[in-house]
Amino acid sequence: MNILIKDVWIVSQDASRKQFKGSVYVEDEVIQEVRQEPIAVEADYEINGEGKVLLPGLINTHTHIPMTLLRGYGDDMVLEEWLKTRIWPVEAKLDRESISAGTDLGLLEMIFSGTTCFADMYFFEDTIAERTIKAGLRGFLGFSLIDFGTPEFKPEELFSECEKFIRRWKGKKGLVTPVVAPHSSYTCSPETLERCAEISEEHDVLVHTHCSETQHEVSDVQRRYGVRPVEQFKKTGLLNKKTLFAHCGWITKGEVREIARAGAGVSHNPVSNMKLATGGFTPIPELVESNATVGLGTDGAASNNTLDLFETMKFAALIHKHHRWDPCVAPAQQVLDFATIGGAKALHMEDKLGSVEEGKLADLIILDFEKPHLKPCYDVVSHLVYAARGCDVYATIVNGKPLMIDRRVLTMNYEKVLWSAEEQGLRLTGE
Numbered sequence: 001m002n003i004l005i006k007d008v009w010i011v012s013q014d015a016s017r018k019q020f021k022g023s024v025y026v027e028d029e030v031i032q033e034v035r036q037e038p039i040a041v042e043a044d045y046e047i048n049g050e051g052k053v054l055l056p057g058l059i060n061t062h063t064h065i066p067m068t069l070l071r072g073y074g075d076d077m078v079l080e081e082w083l084k085t086r087i088w089p090v091e092a093k094l095d096r097e098s099i100s101a102g103t104d105l106g107l108l109e110m111i112f113s114g115t116t117c118f119a120d121m122y123f124f125e126d127t128i129a130e131r132t133i134k135a136g137l138r139g140f141l142g143f144s145l146i147d148f149g150t151p152e153f154k155p156e157e158l159f160s161e162c163e164k165f166i167r168r169w170k171g172k173k174g175l176v177t178p179v180v181a182p183h184s185s186y187t188c189s190p191e192t193l194e195r196c197a198e199i200s201e202e203h204d205v206l207v208h209t210h211c212s213e214t215q216h217e218v219s220d221v222q223r224r225y226g227v228r229p230v231e232q233f234k235k236t237g238l239l240n241k242k243t244l245f246a247h248c249g250w251i252t253k254g255e256v257r258e259i260a261r262a263g264a265g266v267s268h269n270p271v272s273n274m275k276l277a278t279g280g281f282t283p284i285p286e287l288v289e290s291n292a293t294v295g296l297g298t299d300g301a302a303s304n305n306t307l308d309l310f311e312t313m314k315f316a317a318l319i320h321k322h323h324r325w326d327p328c329v330a331p332a333q334q335v336l337d338f339a340t341i342g343g344a345k346a347l348h349m350e351d352k353l354g355s356v357e358e359g360k361l362a363d364l365i366i367l368d369f370e371k372p373h374l375k376p377c378y379d380v381v382s383h384l385v386y387a388a389r390g391c392d393v394y395a396t397i398v399n400g401k402p403l404m405i406d407r408r409v410l411t412m413n414y415e416k417v418l419w420s421a422e423e424q425g426l427r428l429t430g431e
């Protein structure tokens with residue numbers, strides 16, 4: 001299959017952050033040509049890029065995809081109460097059918113809002129993997145480990161099932177990459193974390209976990225183990241370049257340096273943090289200053305309530321300006337970097353994803369800039385972060401395959417996905 005996109009404004013996100021009007025030619029999963037001059041070739045799909053902007057597909061570095069089924073189910077509640085009365089009772093009822101419906105809904109939403117790759121951690125991850133491949137997105141899928149067990153497995157089954165999951169999906173060179181996902185340092189014992197470190201080492205897979213999301217979590221870990229979460233991860237062998245920490249809202253300057261030195265990645269989830277009122281501010285200026293790897297995440301749709309990374313980019317840019325009383329903090333280009341090349345780095349994919357360059361995998365999105373809220377346009381990157389929305393995405397291409405063109409999805413049955421999600425959501429919540 002080949003695709004030619006002509007006369008489009010290209011936001012390359014390459015090392016020099018070059019932008020220019022030109023053409024992009026995609027064949028066999030790969031970006032073959034990117035240039036200013038016209039490319040004369042016959043293509044299966046030819047897209048006229050006039051009035052449009054092409055950029056690398058956005059990368060969501062932290063989510064729990066099937067939680068789309070819990071979108072809007074329990075807003076404006078205190079975190080503990082929300083978990084105890086809304087989330088956990090419903091999660092206990094999850095099964096393959098509901099996971100399938102919630103995953104499809106999340107995948108459809110991501111295709112529609114320009115996310116081409118995501119790092120997930122949830123339950124029934126095999127089902128999530130199957131749905132992801134079917135829809136055509138790229139997923140770094142975390143097998144969740146939590147000491148009191150999951151809706152799918154008993155505590156004593158978790159390690160062997162985790163290894164089975166990794167063996168099933170590792171090295172298949174496809175859209176799915178398996179990841180080990182201990183839930184956090186307050187729900188996993190030191191022994192569990194150590195075993196996860198061993199699994200990561202043995203199978204050469206990434207680790208995805210929650211870290212210092214709330215003040216309560218930090219003091220809880222401190223009280224039980226005498227150290228803060230970052231130190232706990234370090235002691236158990238999980239502070240290294242293979243680890244991706246979600247949140248880090250309550251980390252110290254010393255911990256920022258430790259994370260940067262170790263080469264671990266941070267997934268910043270400003271919308272979820274603000275909605276749950278976690279109170280901490282991920283120290284973005286310090287992380288950037290220390291050269292740490294930063295990506296952006298939405299977290300699950302239950303605490304966001306969308307998977308729209310354009311919205312997340314805007315919040316990421318605004319929250320730190322407001323907090324620091326400094327509008328120069330978190331500039332648009334830096335935030336776009338988090339959502340593209342930064343996310344790719346956090347997933348160790350920067351040589352294959354995160355920019356529009358010849359030889360990289362063709363994960364691309366095209367936005368329609370012929371919209372009232374995108375006129376006039378003095379600075380495309382400014383518009384991408386501060387004015388554009390997920391619904392401005394005109395086309396989504398993953399691994400050289402178009403998943404949506406002209407807002408028409410090609411790999412999923414739109415009506416069926418919406419209907420199944422509605423049905424499964426009602427079944428789970430009993431509403």
Ligand SMILES: [Zn+2]
Nearest residue numbers: 210246299300
């Ligand atoms: Zn999360």
